[in-house]
Amino acid sequence: MQRKIEVCLTPALIDLYAIENSIVVVIDILRATSSIVYGIDNGAAAIIPVAQVEDCLNYADKGYLLAAERNGEVVEGYNFGNSPFSYTTDKVAGKTVVLTTTNGTRALHLARSRASQVVIGAFLNLQALCDWLKMQDKDVLLLCAGWKDQFNLEDTIFAGAVVQELRSSFTHYDDASVAAEDLYVMAKDNLRAYVGKSAHSNRMLALNIEDDINFCLQLNICQAIPVLVGDDLVALEQEFKL
Amino acid sequence: MQRKIEVCLTPALIDLYAIENSIVVVIDILRATSSIVYGIDNGAAAIIPVAQVEDCLNYADKGYLLAAERNGEVVEGYNFGNSPFSYTTDKVAGKTVVLTTTNGTRALHLARSRASQVVIGAFLNLQALCDWLKMQDKDVLLLCAGWKDQFNLEDTIFAGAVVQELRSSFTHYDDASVAAEDLYVMAKDNLRAYVGKSAHSNRMLALNIEDDINFCLQLNICQAIPVLVGDDLVALEQEFKL
Numbered sequence: 001m002q003r004k005i006e007v008c009l010t011p012a013l014i015d016l017y018a019i020e021n022s023i024v025v026v027i028d029i030l031r032a033t034s035s036i037v038y039g040i041d042n043g044a045a046a047i048i049p050v051a052q053v054e055d056c057l058n059y060a061d062k063g064y065l066l067a068a069e070r071n072g073e074v075v076e077g078y079n080f081g082n083s084p085f086s087y088t089t090d091k092v093a094g095k096t097v098v099l100t101t102t103n104g105t106r107a108l109h110l111a112r113s114r115a116s117q118v119v120i121g122a123f124l125n126l127q128a129l130c131d132w133l134k135m136q137d138k139d140v141l142l143l144c145a146g147w148k149d150q151f152n153l154e155d156t157i158f159a160g161a162v163v164q165e166l167r168s169s170f171t172h173y174d175d176a177s178v179a180a181e182d183l184y185v186m187a188k189d190n191l192r193a194y195v196g197k198s199a200h201s202n203r204m205l206a207l208n209i210e211d212d213i214n215f216c217l218q219l220n221i222c223q224a225i226p227v228l229v230g231d232d233l234v235a236l237e238q239e240f241k242l
Numbered sequence: 243m244q245r246k247i248e249v250c251l252t253p254a255l256i257d258l259y260a261i262e263n264s265i266v267v268v269i270d271i272l273r274a275t276s277s278i279v280y281g282i283d284n285g286a287a288a289i290i291p292v293a294q295v296e297d298c299l300n301y302a303d304k305g306y307l308l309a310a311e312r313n314g315e316v317v318e319g320y321n322f323g324n325s326p327f328s329y330t331t332d333k334v335a336g337k338t339v340v341l342t343t344t345n346g347t348r349a350l351h352l353a354r355s356r357a358s359q360v361v362i363g364a365f366l367n368l369q370a371l372c373d374w375l376k377m378q379d380k381d382v383l384l385l386c387a388g389w390k391d392q393f394n395l396e397d398t399i400f401a402g403a404v405v406q407e408l409r410s411s412f413t414h415y416d417d418a419s420v421a422a423e424d425l426y427v428m429a430k431d432n433l434r435a436y437v438g439k440s441a442h443s444n445r446m447l448a449l450n451i452e453d454d455i456n457f458c459l460q461l462n463i464c465q466a467i468p469v470l471v472g473d474d475l476v477a478l479e480q481e482f483k484l
């Protein structure tokens with residue numbers, strides 16, 4: 001089986017890739033896709049990512065949980081913010097959550113109109129995701145959400161972790177895959193220190209989200225693979241059962 | 243002095259960068275910017291990069307040397323191709339050369355309308371370039387020409403070599419600079435082997451340009467820094483003397 005892996009380092013480059021027969025994995029490690037994986041793993045019925053806090057208001061009358069943050073604080077009147085610690089079983093099981101995430105939503109919306117399938121990746125579900133990708137007869141595009149369309153370290157090293165895991169099952173790689181894998185190899189013994197090299201690390205420190213960062217860099221604590229169905233991210237198994 | 247270095251991993255991302263007060267270094271290691279540096283170092287009066295073979299024809303009546311290649315062969319009626327071995331003193335000293343290069347020309351044209359200054363980088367002039375950049379009171383954007391707007395390894399590791407050299411003189415770095423430097427550190431003991439990991443390496447082998455590749459990966463055999471003045475790339479010193 002001839003399959004290829006490519007890494008799209010920012011959403012701004014997605015038009016360069018033919019993804020009609022590809023599974024696109026959207027990656028926004030700090031913190032959107034980590035929170036989504038954790039929430040779905042903890043039994044959320046669905047998570048709906050939106051770009052702006054204001055977009056949440058469209059869902060206000062539906063009984064959904066609304067998650068919105070500005071400058072690291074939960075927006076008044078909303079249920080919680082973007083911390084993965086908000087996505088525990090007691091809070092989200094059986095619920096639908098509307099989540100505000102600028103970079104992650106942009107990446108999802110760019111991918112879904114053309115891709116064969118769109119799923120969500122994070123360190124939290126790395127192994128489960130890779131095991132599933134190996135079993136599909138599809139090319140894979142790893143789409144880094146980045147930061148305002150620019151390259152970022154944390155999404156790229158996660159892409160590299162996936163490349164390393166899939167390498168033996170795929171036949172073709174682009175240069176970005178090679179680079180991402182090499183950066184992951186360099187980073188993997190101390191992911192936290194490596195992410196600390198990021199230009200955004202001061203911004204992250206200012207948000208007081210150190211606990212969140214450490215949480216998001218844990219490997220394989222979740223089995224869920226969120227998949228996009230319409231506007232909703234749901235557990236992959238649920239889709240199969242429909 | 244507060245100065246920043248950023249790495250633009252492909253020309254498709256250049257609009258994300260504020261470069262009005264920046265020196266932009268255009269990088270197309272295989273082979274355009276290597277040939278340009280070597281040619282200017284060997285006394286070429288000017289090198290004019292154009293995007294298409296057909297564009298060369300606009301210069302046919304001016305007595306310029308015309309360099310054009312298709313599928314690794316010199317185009318009939320042209321003086322030579324894109325190999326840096328064509329840019330020796332006996333061939334180019336005192337001459338103006340029109341050079342066909344798709345990715346390099348695209349990068350140059352995107353940069354020149356906004357940048358404070360546009361110069362040319364290659365492993366061949368790495369040290370001279372970095373010594374000069376350190377002395378300027380400007381931010382630096384390292385612009386990788388890439389391959390059809392996609393990320394490539396060879397341009398990125400050269401950007402990383404510049405970052406490593408400039409790090410102590412600059413105060414701010416973006417994530418792409420961090421990644422490029424780390425990839426260069428990984429690659430530098432055997433640049434040829436690292437470039438061989440590229441998805442393009444089979445394409446390069448097919449072009450039978452192994453000697454060219456090895457030539458382009460040599461460090462610091464040139465002192466020239468080509469600078470863009472109008473449509474022409476000329477030696478930086480020439481511009482200063484005007």
